[in-house]
Amino acid sequence: MRLFDDQGMMIFPSPLSPEFRERKHVLVVSACYCPNRHNLVNSRAQFNEFDGILLRLRKGEEDGLVALSPVYGDRSRISLGLRLERSDVYTLLCPECGITLPVYDQCDCGADLFALFMTEDVSFANCICVCSRVGCHHSVVRHGNEVLTEAAIQHLARRT
Ligand SMILES: [Zn+2]
Numbered sequence: 001m002r003l004f005d006d007q008g009m010m011i012f013p014s015p016l017s018p019e020f021r022e023r024k025h026v027l028v029v030s031a032c033y034c035p036n037r038h039n040l041v042n043s044r045a046q047f048n049e050f051d052g053i054l055l056r057l058r059k060g061e062e063d064g065l066v067a068l069s070p071v072y073g074d075r076s077r078i079s080l081g082l083r084l085e086r087s088d089v090y091t092l093l094c095p096e097c098g099i100t101l102p103v104y105d106q107c108d109c110g111a112d113l114f115a116l117f118m119t120e121d122v123s124f125a126n127c128i129c130v131c132s133r134v135g136c137h138h139s140v141v142r143h144g145n146e147v148l149t150e151a152a153i154q155h156l157a158r159r160t
């Protein structure tokens with residue numbers, strides 16, 4: 001059942017949270033890194049039994065923390081010290097060292113897609129990219145040459 005645990009992710013049987021109850025498997029990010037190799041998955045932010053992804057967000061004078069659910073496709077998030085306004089665009093930083101996370105690409109919505117590296121060699125070949133616009137749920141998981149989609153995750157899970 002465990003997939004990619006050397007790549008910083010695992011696929012678990014779906015937890016019983018309502019929005020995922022109908023899915024057989026979910027992708028859970030178990031580790032992801034800033035360019036200085038700080039693990040952004042933090043036990044201080046819990047989503048059900050999983051540790052969340054803790055990020056620092058900045059927009060002008062505003063600065064705060066946000067925890068994202070590590071379950072791919074789950075849009076749950078908690079913000080601390082920030083009032084997130086829908087469609088506002090933030091810069092994503094590492095809460096540990098304050099480095100700005102690298103921009104992987106531009107999202108279809110026009111905001112930047114920031115990369116969270118899935119492996120400690122901090123390569124764009126294995127990363128999860130999240131949009132910096134509040135309310136835009138576009139995200140991409142890159143695994144080697146593949147871009148994982150929800151369908152691909154279900155397919156991978158079936159092969160184990
Ligand atoms: Zn860092």
Ligand SMILES: [Zn+2]
Nearest residue numbers: 107109131136
């Ligand atoms: Zn977007």
